[in-house]
Amino acid sequence: MKVRLLLIVAILVTALGVSSAAAQDKTVVTIYFPIAVDSPVTEILDEYTAAYEAENPDVDIVFSYEGGYTDVQTKLRTVAEGGGDLPAGAIMLATDIFDVANAGLVQPWDAYVDEDTLSDYFDVWLSNSYYDADGDGTGELYGLPFQRSTVLLYYNATLLAENNMEPPANWQELAEDAQTLTTDTRWGILIPNSWPYWELQPFALGAGQNLVGDSDTEVFFNSDAAVEALQYWVDLYTVYNATPAGVQNNWGDAPGLFASGDAAMIVHSTGSMPGILSAADFEVNVSGIPGKDGGHFTVPGGGNLYLVAGIDDATAQAMADFALWLTSPEQTVDWSIRTGYLPVRQSALELESWTSYAADTPQAAQAVATLDSAGPELSVQSLADVRNALHTHILAVLNGEEEPQAALDAAQAEADEILSIYQ
Amino acid sequence: MTSSASVRTRWQMRRPRIQWLPYVLLLPTLYFVFLFTVYPTFKVLRDSRIYYHPSRPDRQMVTDLKLPGIDEATRSIRGPNNVGLAYFRAMVEPDSPEGETFRQVIGNSALYVVGTVPISMILALLFALLVNRKMRGVGIARLALFYPTVLPMVSAATIWLFFFTPDYGLWNQLFKFFGYGGPQNWVINPKLALWSLIIVAIWKNAGYFMIFYLAGLQGLPEDVYEAAALDGANWFTQLTRITVPLLRRTTLFVSVIAIIGAFQQVEHALVMTYELVSGEADLLLYEIYQQRFIQQDYGFANSLTVVMIAILFALTLANVFLTERQEYAN
Numbered sequence: 001m002k003v004r005l006l007l008i009v010a011i012l013v014t015a016l017g018v019s020s021a022a023a024q025d026k027t028v029v030t031i032y033f034p035i036a037v038d039s040p041v042t043e044i045l046d047e048y049t050a051a052y053e054a055e056n057p058d059v060d061i062v063f064s065y066e067g068g069y070t071d072v073q074t075k076l077r078t079v080a081e082g083g084g085d086l087p088a089g090a091i092m093l094a095t096d097i098f099d100v101a102n103a104g105l106v107q108p109w110d111a112y113v114d115e116d117t118l119s120d121y122f123d124v125w126l127s128n129s130y131y132d133a134d135g136d137g138t139g140e141l142y143g144l145p146f147q148r149s150t151v152l153l154y155y156n157a158t159l160l161a162e163n164n165m166e167p168p169a170n171w172q173e174l175a176e177d178a179q180t181l182t183t184d185t186r187w188g189i190l191i192p193n194s195w196p197y198w199e200l201q202p203f204a205l206g207a208g209q210n211l212v213g214d215s216d217t218e219v220f221f222n223s224d225a226a227v228e229a230l231q232y233w234v235d236l237y238t239v240y241n242a243t244p245a246g247v248q249n250n251w252g253d254a255p256g257l258f259a260s261g262d263a264a265m266i267v268h269s270t271g272s273m274p275g276i277l278s279a280a281d282f283e284v285n286v287s288g289i290p291g292k293d294g295g296h297f298t299v300p301g302g303g304n305l306y307l308v309a310g311i312d313d314a315t316a317q318a319m320a321d322f323a324l325w326l327t328s329p330e331q332t333v334d335w336s337i338r339t340g341y342l343p344v345r346q347s348a349l350e351l352e353s354w355t356s357y358a359a360d361t362p363q364a365a366q367a368v369a370t371l372d373s374a375g376p377e378l379s380v381q382s383l384a385d386v387r388n389a390l391h392t393h394i395l396a397v398l399n400g401e402e403e404p405q406a407a408l409d410a411a412q413a414e415a416d417e418i419l420s421i422y423q
Numbered sequence: 424m425t426s427s428a429s430v431r432t433r434w435q436m437r438r439p440r441i442q443w444l445p446y447v448l449l450l451p452t453l454y455f456v457f458l459f460t461v462y463p464t465f466k467v468l469r470d471s472r473i474y475y476h477p478s479r480p481d482r483q484m485v486t487d488l489k490l491p492g493i494d495e496a497t498r499s500i501r502g503p504n505n506v507g508l509a510y511f512r513a514m515v516e517p518d519s520p521e522g523e524t525f526r527q528v529i530g531n532s533a534l535y536v537v538g539t540v541p542i543s544m545i546l547a548l549l550f551a552l553l554v555n556r557k558m559r560g561v562g563i564a565r566l567a568l569f570y571p572t573v574l575p576m577v578s579a580a581t582i583w584l585f586f587f588t589p590d591y592g593l594w595n596q597l598f599k600f601f602g603y604g605g606p607q608n609w610v611i612n613p614k615l616a617l618w619s620l621i622i623v624a625i626w627k628n629a630g631y632f633m634i635f636y637l638a639g640l641q642g643l644p645e646d647v648y649e650a651a652a653l654d655g656a657n658w659f660t661q662l663t664r665i666t667v668p669l670l671r672r673t674t675l676f677v678s679v680i681a682i683i684g685a686f687q688q689v690e691h692a693l694v695m696t697y698e699l700v701s702g703e704a705d706l707l708l709y710e711i712y713q714q715r716f717i718q719q720d721y722g723f724a725n726s727l728t729v730v731m732i733a734i735l736f737a738l739t740l741a742n743v744f745l746t747e748r749q750e751y752a753n
Contacts, residue, residue, distance in 0.1 A: 102477070102478050102479055103477040103719075193608070194611050248612075250588070253588060395612070
């Protein structure tokens with residue numbers, strides 16, 4: 001009895017020793033990951049990890065789920081400042097690039113990504129990826145596109161067909177359609193107010209001028225286009241009565257209201273598509289945001305992969321290999337199908353897996369088609385302060401306290417004040 | 424017996440021995456108090472003099488910075504620069520951005536205290552009077568009134584988020600019943616966000632303060648009430664002339680912990696309000712979080728923390744003096 005027990009203990013101890021020795025040989029790649037969409041992300045990533053480790057037995061991929069995007073950045077900062085174990089990578093917002101690069105939390109990918117691969121990523125996803133942090137005149141690649149979305153107009157195609165309507169092609173049609181589709185129990189259109197800069201951008205683009213340009217220290221909050229866009233939002237409830245007045249639309253409520261038929265159209269992220277498609281019992285279709293005089297416009301959003309600074313070369317190399325695998329055409333198609341994010345690689349659209357999915361789900365193909373008319377997302381130095389200035393005044397307009405022109409002039413002045421230290 | 428006892432006491436008085444054991448037992452507590460309270464307090468006092476914006480590039484400053492006192496040699500928009508008391512000076516200046524933020528936040532916090540403390544205390548007293556009676560179902564009533572206190576603030580805020588939902592949210596339905604026009608979105612509207620926090624706090628705190636009042640009520644002497652009843656005092660007179668004055672110490676204690684609590688509550692703000700309403704509806708502690716983790720203005724966050732520590736310290740001292748003094752007076 002005793003001998004057997006000893007034997008078992010001995011075997012266990014040896015096994016433990018062997019397994020820990022095996023673990024020591026592996027390169028551990030830890031990635032901080034935010035949960036930002038309503039899909040079983042952890043299950044999907046467990047599958048990916050298993051698949052990748054089967055091909056690369058000397059690497060150990062560990063996803064560390066930290067909460068939202070803000071929590072990921074806070075955790076990374078805390079670990080970097082407090083001297084904890086640094087992760088190899090992190091998923092953070094594409095627009096966080098200046099904050100995290102300036103803080104020395106992340107390093108460029110340039111050394112790990114070759115030119116050919118890089119040119120396969122959609123240009124629009126790379127529009128918030130470069131930053132000349134070292135001031136040598138050329139931007140370095142800090143954000144590798146991974147979970148990317150755009151702003152879309154979702155519309156109830158069944159309802160439009162019943163009313164003999166074509167999908168709206170410009171502002172006037174959009175407003176008039178929304179007005180027609182508004183009933184006692186249904187709003188014509190919902191444009192959420194909880195993250196307003198992102199929804200305002202495609203409207204401003206559609207009137208001829210984005211809120212942000214190529215410079216990381218310049219914004220265009222009070223351009224004629226932006227003022228017209230904000231005035232259009234106000235008109236939607238004051239003139240057309242097609243949307244709730246003032247500050248009412250919640251980001252989180254809109255998809256549910258659309259899927260239940262309580263809203264005929266919503267302006268929302270591609271990330272909400274799987275949820276909406278599975279919940280809606282009518283035909284859903286999407287497009288970019290109609291422009292003032294035609295055309296469709298959108299801006300990108302979502303998160304990029306960042307390479308953490310201060311890790312050893314072997315870990316950085318392993319992280320880069322995994323990042324390229326994760327954003328490879330095959331993987332990006334699978335990720336898109338299962339989460340609603342859009343593919344990040346152009347060659348992915350030619351894969352059979354994508355073409356068959358796009359045939360079943362034309363909405364996804366439609367969402368990809370909007371990428372041609374996208375401008376960069378609002379991202380500048382001191383982003384939180386600049387964005388606050390804009391948001392405060394947008395909400396003041398929606399609350400009826402300020403007029404669009406005066407409000408955006410004030411937002412522009414405040415933003416210029418904040419950005420003046422960088423000039 | 425007397426002789427031996429007196430001999431022992433005299434022997435003890437001749438050789439007073441230091442009692443080491445209590446100090447040894449206190450050591451772990453003292454260690455943690457030092458680690459988590461004393462050391463951070465002094466660290467934040469020291470760091471409130473440092474201008475540091477790690478999320479800015481390391482560039483020399485060309486424009487004049489709003490904060491005075493920065494050494495010419497290290498004029499970097501990133502820092503760290505030693506600015507002395509510049510943040511505190513900026514906070515009391517009328518037109519600096521720090522001053523505007525500070526006044527806004529202190530105003531919000533004051534409104535929050537005035538909005539939550541008196542109402543939740545009056546409700547607490549009424550609840551306590553209600554459940555202090557001998558009647559059937561009093562256990563259920565106590566449970567129902569105390570339940571919000573047991574619930575974590577995060578869960579409470581999540582439940583209330585649903586109440587505040589525009590249009591079909593219960594709160595808006597209730598207002599509609601009374602003829603209120605627009606189904607407003609309370610939590611993302613800068614004008615209403617603070618009020619939604621106040622409503623949640625009242626709902627959450629009233630049951631907690633009720634416990635103190637209940638304890639106070641049960642400690643009141645019976646005979647005064649019998650005497651008052653013989654003199655023909657009705658229940659209202661008894662309440663205003665006997666119960667409330669006799670509960671003065673409870674009221675004092677509850678009001679102090681209520682004000683301290685009002686400065687410490689932040690979870691509902693984190694759950695309910697969005698980054699959006701920043702500034703317009705921020706309470707002091709939430710603003711500190713914003714400045715430290717979102718805007719990344721370390722020095723301002725530290726300076727605000729110093730102000731908050733000062734406020735809490737003053738309140739604690741007031742609590743000690745007011746309640747302890749009475750203790751001796753009685």
